Amino acid sequence: MALADAVMAHNYHPLPVVIAEAKDVWVTDVEGRRLLDCLAGYSALNFGHGHPALLAAAHEQLDRATLTSRAFHNDRLAPFCEALARLVGKDQVLPMNTGAEAVETAIKVARKWAYDVKGVPAGRAKIIVAAENFHGRTTTIVSFSTDPVARDGFGPYTPGFETVPYGDLAALEAAVDDDTAAVLIEPIQGEAGVIIPPEGYLPGVRELCTRRRVLFVADEIQSGLGRTGETFACAHEGVVPDMYILGKALGGGIVPVSAVVADRDVLGVIQPGNHGSTFGGNPLAAAVGHAVVRLLETGEYQQRATQLGSRLRERLDQLVGHGVVAVRSRGLWAGVDIDPELMSGREASEQLLDRGVLVKDTHGSTIRIAPPLSIEAEQVDWLVDQLADVLEAAGATRTQ
The missing domain is CATH 3.90.1150.10 (Aspartate Aminotransferase, domain 1)
Structure with missing residues (x-):
C-alpha cells in the first residue's frame, strides 16, 4: 500500500x-x-x-486472436452481437469497451438521431438527465453530474444537457421541448446509494418519451445483466427503453466490454466514419461477452x-x-x-x-x-x- x-x-x-x-x-x-x-x-x-465458462472462453480465444481492429471482420463479433441483440430484444448492437465509452456513444447516437430523424435544428439537440446521476467520468459526462467532487475543476463544461430531479415526472415533462433528443437515466441510481424510483416513474418516462418523440435511454451498466433479479432493471415495471447502455458484467470480470443496443431505426443513424473504437468489438471481448450472454440466457x-x-x-x-x-x-x-x-x-x-x-x-x-x-x-x-x-x-x- x-x-x-x-x-x-x-x-x-x-x-x-x-x-x-x-x-x-x-x-x-x-x-x-x-x-x-x-x-x-x-x-x-x-x-x-x-467463472469456469468465462475463463474457458477467454483461454480459448487467447490462443486464436485477441485484436483485429474494426478495419476487418472477426469471426467472434457477429455471433456475439446477434446473441446480445436477441437477449435484449433489439435489432442492433454497437460494441465498445468501458461504460463511459458506451454512454458517450449513446449521447452521440441520440444527437444524430435528433438531427437526422426528428429534425431538430443543427446544434440544438438537448438531452435531459437526472440529478445525483452517475454515468461515468469523461469531461462530457461530468458536465451534467451534480456531484461537486466529480465535477468541480474540470470545466469548461459541455452544453446540451438539462438536469431534473430523479423520480419527478412533472419536472421531466416540463423540461421536454421540441429540441429534446433523449432522456438519459439510470433505472436504479447505484452510485447515489441504490436509489429506486417511485412506482410508476419508469412507465411514465416511457409514455412521455413516446408521446413527445424523444428517445428513452436507460443506463443499465450497473443495474443490468441479472443484478436486480431481471435481466434488466427496467423490466421490473414492464418498460422497454429505446436504447440500453450495457457494460461491467458484460465483460465477465475478465475484460472491459460495453455496448449500446437499440433498434435499427435508432442505431442506423451511425454510418462508417461517424464513430469507432480500436478495441471495441475485439475478438477476445466478443468471445467473453458471448459467454456472458449464454449464462444469462439460462435465467x-x-x-x-x-x-x-x-x-x-x-x-x-x-x-x-x-x-x-x-x-x-x-x-x-x-x-x-x-x-x-x-x-x-x-x-x-x-x-x-x-x-x-x-x-x-x-x-x-x-x-x-x-x-x-x-x-x-x-x-x-x-x-x-x-x-x-x-x-x-x-x-x-x-x-x-
Missing part, C-alpha cells in the same frame, strides 16, 4: 487491503486473509471471480438474484432501528443507510473489512452491498451477521 500511495495518482481512496487472488465470491489478500466480496466490482463480477442468475435478494432484504430489514436508518434493495443490490451518529459508511466498511467482508461506502453514511450472484444463502446470512456485530459493537461503545 505504501508503494501504491507513492507511485499512483490518488484518484481513488481504496480500503486498506491488497488483493492477490480471487475465486467465485472470495478474495485473498497478500496477508492470506480470505474475504467475502460483497461489492463485485460494482457489478462487473456478477458471475463471480473466475439461473436472475432467479438467484431474486431469491437470495429477498433473503438479504429480510435480514437487513431486521437491522433497521438497530444502527441502520433505512434499506433500499432490488435483487442482490442493496443500499444501507448507517445511523450517522453511530459511524460513517467508510468506518462501517473498514470495520466489515476487519471481519472479512468487502463493501464500499457512498454519500457519507451509506454502504452498498452487491455480492456476486453466485453467493450462497449461508454466505448472505454471514455477511449480515457481520454487519449486525459491527453495529452492535458501535452502539455499545456509544452508550458507555
Whole structure:
C-alpha cells in the first residue's frame, strides 16, 4: 500500500487491503486473509471471480486472436452481437469497451438521431438527465453530474444537457421541448446509494418519451445483466427503453466490454466514419461477452438474484432501528443507510473489512452491498451477521 500511495495518482481512496487472488465470491489478500466480496466490482463480477465458462472462453480465444481492429471482420463479433441483440430484444448492437465509452456513444447516437430523424435544428439537440446521476467520468459526462467532487475543476463544461430531479415526472415533462433528443437515466441510481424510483416513474418516462418523440435511454451498466433479479432493471415495471447502455458484467470480470443496443431505426443513424473504437468489438471481448450472454440466457442468475435478494432484504430489514436508518434493495443490490451518529459508511466498511467482508461506502453514511450472484444463502446470512456485530459493537461503545 505504501508503494501504491507513492507511485499512483490518488484518484481513488481504496480500503486498506491488497488483493492477490480471487475465486467465485472470495478474495485473498497478500496477508492470506480470505474475504467475502460483497461489492463485485460494482457489478462487473456478477458471475463471480473466475467463472469456469468465462475463463474457458477467454483461454480459448487467447490462443486464436485477441485484436483485429474494426478495419476487418472477426469471426467472434457477429455471433456475439446477434446473441446480445436477441437477449435484449433489439435489432442492433454497437460494441465498445468501458461504460463511459458506451454512454458517450449513446449521447452521440441520440444527437444524430435528433438531427437526422426528428429534425431538430443543427446544434440544438438537448438531452435531459437526472440529478445525483452517475454515468461515468469523461469531461462530457461530468458536465451534467451534480456531484461537486466529480465535477468541480474540470470545466469548461459541455452544453446540451438539462438536469431534473430523479423520480419527478412533472419536472421531466416540463423540461421536454421540441429540441429534446433523449432522456438519459439510470433505472436504479447505484452510485447515489441504490436509489429506486417511485412506482410508476419508469412507465411514465416511457409514455412521455413516446408521446413527445424523444428517445428513452436507460443506463443499465450497473443495474443490468441479472443484478436486480431481471435481466434488466427496467423490466421490473414492464418498460422497454429505446436504447440500453450495457457494460461491467458484460465483460465477465475478465475484460472491459460495453455496448449500446437499440433498434435499427435508432442505431442506423451511425454510418462508417461517424464513430469507432480500436478495441471495441475485439475478438477476445466478443468471445467473453458471448459467454456472458449464454449464462444469462439460462435465467439461473436472475432467479438467484431474486431469491437470495429477498433473503438479504429480510435480514437487513431486521437491522433497521438497530444502527441502520433505512434499506433500499432490488435483487442482490442493496443500499444501507448507517445511523450517522453511530459511524460513517467508510468506518462501517473498514470495520466489515476487519471481519472479512468487502463493501464500499457512498454519500457519507451509506454502504452498498452487491455480492456476486453466485453467493450462497449461508454466505448472505454471514455477511449480515457481520454487519449486525459491527453495529452492535458501535452502539455499545456509544452508550458507555
